[in-house]
Amino acid sequence: MTYQIPSALIEEANGAALPAHEDDYGALARRLARRGIAIEPITAAVSAFAVAVPTWGVGTGGTRFARFPGPGEPRGIFEKLEDCATIHRLTRATPTCSPHLPWDKVTDYSELRERAAALGIGFDAVNSNTFQDQSDQALSYKFGSLAHTDKAVRAQAVAHNLECIEIGRKLGSKALTVWIADGSNFPGQSSLTRAFDVYLEAMAEVYAGLPDDWRVFIEHKIHEPAFYSTVISDWGTSLMAAEALGPKAACLVDLGHHAPNVNIEQIVARLVRAGRLAGFHFNDSNYGDDDLDSGSADPFRLFRVFYELVDAAARKAPGFDPAYMLDQSHNVTDPIESLMSSASEVQRAYAQALAVDRAALTAAQEANDVMGAHQIYKAGYLTDVSPILAEARRRSGGALDPLGVYRASGYRARKVEERPPVAGSSSGIV
Ligand code: RM4
Ligand code: MN
Ligand code: MN
Numbered sequence: 001m002t003y004q005i006p007s008a009l010i011e012e013a014n015g016a017a018l019p020a021h022e023d024d025y026g027a028l029a030r031r032l033a034r035r036g037i038a039i040e041p042i043t044a045a046v047s048a049f050a051v052a053v054p055t056w057g058v059g060t061g062g063t064r065f066a067r068f069p070g071p072g073e074p075r076g077i078f079e080k081l082e083d084c085a086t087i088h089r090l091t092r093a094t095p096t097c098s099p100h101l102p103w104d105k106v107t108d109y110s111e112l113r114e115r116a117a118a119l120g121i122g123f124d125a126v127n128s129n130t131f132q133d134q135s136d137q138a139l140s141y142k143f144g145s146l147a148h149t150d151k152a153v154r155a156q157a158v159a160h161n162l163e164c165i166e167i168g169r170k171l172g173s174k175a176l177t178v179w180i181a182d183g184s185n186f187p188g189q190s191s192l193t194r195a196f197d198v199y200l201e202a203m204a205e206v207y208a209g210l211p212d213d214w215r216v217f218i219e220h221k222i223h224e225p226a227f228y229s230t231v232i233s234d235w236g237t238s239l240m241a242a243e244a245l246g247p248k249a250a251c252l253v254d255l256g257h258h259a260p261n262v263n264i265e266q267i268v269a270r271l272v273r274a275g276r277l278a279g280f281h282f283n284d285s286n287y288g289d290d291d292l293d294s295g296s297a298d299p300f301r302l303f304r305v306f307y308e309l310v311d312a313a314a315r316k317a318p319g320f321d322p323a324y325m326l327d328q329s330h331n332v333t334d335p336i337e338s339l340m341s342s343a344s345e346v347q348r349a350y351a352q353a354l355a356v357d358r359a360a361l362t363a364a365q366e367a368n369d370v371m372g373a374h375q376i377y378k379a380g381y382l383t384d385v386s387p388i389l390a391e392a393r394r395r396s397g398g399a400l401d402p403l404g405v406y407r408a409s410g411y412r413a414r415k416v417e418e419r420p421p422v423a424g425s426s427s428g429i430v
Contacts, residue, residue: 002082003414005089005406010399013408017400025387035357035379039388042354046392051282051346052096052124052325053339055104058083061291061329070334072415075422077104078115079415083336085119090405092398093343096124098325099171101164102134109170116171124175125217125279125323126168130157131181131225144182146206147199147231149190154202161206169211175278175323177252178206179219183226183233195231200244207245215248217278217323221257224289234258235267242276250278254327255305256289257281265304272312272320279323280305282346291329293338295345302345303381306353314358334412340402344389351388356380 029039058080060070074080077099084097097116106112116122130145138156143149145157157180165176182199184190203216210216220238221230232238235251242249251271258264271277284290284297295302312320324346330338357376364373390400399405 002418003411004082005086005409005411007397009409010090010397010405013405014394014400021387021390021394021400025391028383028385028387032355032383035355037355037357042351042385043388043391043395045354046347046351046388047092047396049347049350050093050095050324051343052098052323053084053087053094053343054127054281054325054327055080055084055097055099057326057328057330057339058087058335060335061331063331068331069421072412072417072419073421075419077106077112079419080104081112081116081119081121085121086406086411087336087339087343088120090393090399090402091340091343092393092396093347094339095120096122098124098127098177099168099173100127100129101160101167102129105167109167113171123168123171123173124325125177126164126171126173126175127177127179128161128164130160131179141181144180144190144195144231146178146180146202147182147195149194149198151198154198158202158205162209165206165209165211165214168214174213175215175217176206176210177217177219177278178203179221179252179254180232181225181230183223183230184228185226186228189228192229196237196241199231200241203241203245203249207249210248215250215278216245217250217252218242219252219254219257219281221254221289222259235271239271239274239276243274250276252278252281252323254281254283254289255294255301256283256285256291256327260287264301265308268305268308269312272308272317275317275319277312277320277322279325281325281327282342283326283328291327293328293330293333293345294326294342295349296342299345299349300381302349303352306349307356307377307380310350310353310356311358336406336411337403340406344402347389347392348385351385352380352383354380355383355385 032039059073074083088094130141133140139153146154148154207216218238218241220232220234222233238251242251253268255264282294284292284294286297326342361373361376364376394400
């Protein structure tokens with residue numbers, strides 16, 4: 001049996017921290033009440049909020065220059081699941097993981113599903129990978145996959161996506177996320193029109209393979225690894241593709257995949273309006289697809305996105321059912337610490353958005369009270385909702401202070417003993 005953080009350790013730490021926590025929670029409740037906002041519905045909503053952990057995120061990531069492996073890294077999907085379970089055990093915010101194939105391929109998927117269930121983890125959207133070549137692969141993706149000029153390469157990429165659906169079915173997943181690296185590096189290198197046409201043709205075959213209760217998430221990205229054009233470059237292209245494919249297709253927003261300074265929350269509002277918001281890959285960025293920890297660089301942006309989500313849910317926007325996933329690369333931190341903190345930052349943005357007085361905001365907007373509206377909106381962001389997050393965790397058996405308990409447990413040191421490095425093991429993205 002491998003090491004898991006004992007419940008007793010969580011309970012003991014919670015016990016010691018409880019008096020101060022109750023004091024803080026009570027003070028916040030009174031403070032919110034003065035603004036006409038009840039704390040309990042926010043705490044209940046945060047408790048019910050979940051975000052999936054990317055299986056590739058529990059390994060140390062890297063840049064195109066280097067990867068510096070961390071100690072005690074998971075050496076395969078079974079160990080990745082253990083780390084995902086640890087994150088959920090302490091935060092109670094991450095009951096599912098989002099697998100990446102073929103990285104997480106195994107021979108027996110019922111064993112994988114059972115092992116995950118025993119650890120209290122389920123499977124969210126399955127991610128396909130046609131942006132790398134695998135050793136057993138017949139044709140190369142160097143010049144593209146689903147949008148390759150050669151039909152045989154496109155067929156190979158379609159077959160991989162169909163296999164991902166099959167594997168996802170065995171794991172209990174209900175969605176396939178497709179991000180393609182296809183694009184071009186030189187003006188004139190490829191036909192901007194034909195590339196999109198053949199992509200749609202290939203994706204129609206993937207779409208035809210979706211079970212009735214499945215969805216396909218189309219993930220756009222403006223650049224990288226292609227640096228002149230990407231085939232699925234932005235939300236407009238993504239929406240065109242989703243509408244061409246059918247009702248089971250929707251648009252996934254990765255927060256790092258936009259042009260600099262783009263108003264992401266407005267994209268979210270538009271996709272909600274179109275009934276095509278698939279969900280999110282949360283992360284943060286300063287420059288591009290930096291894959292930094294959620295809420296670490298621009299927590300206000302995360303709040304702004306969540307305000308649109310809270311608004312859409314309150315309006316009961318038709319077809320609004322986004323999937324929430326983290327998608328980050330942890331190059332210089334312990335990935336478990338980063339993922340715990342990111343799950344909490346996403347919940348923070350949600351709680352802050354819930355702390356906006358929507359009725360007052362609408363009234364100020366309608367009256368063109370510019371500064372009034374801005375202050376009402378900003379008041380949500382400026383609320384320190386930490387006690388709500390802690391209380392939501394405590395009520396579901398998690399830790400008031402996940403990072404503190406994680407560090408005190410010595411989990412990583414135990415994993416260093418249990419997981420001696422194996423040659424050729426690779427986790428994360430270089
Ligand atoms: C891409 C994109 C995808 C992720 C890969 C690893 O930039 O964000 O979602 O699967 O990276
Ligand atoms: Mn992504
Ligand atoms: Mn990305």
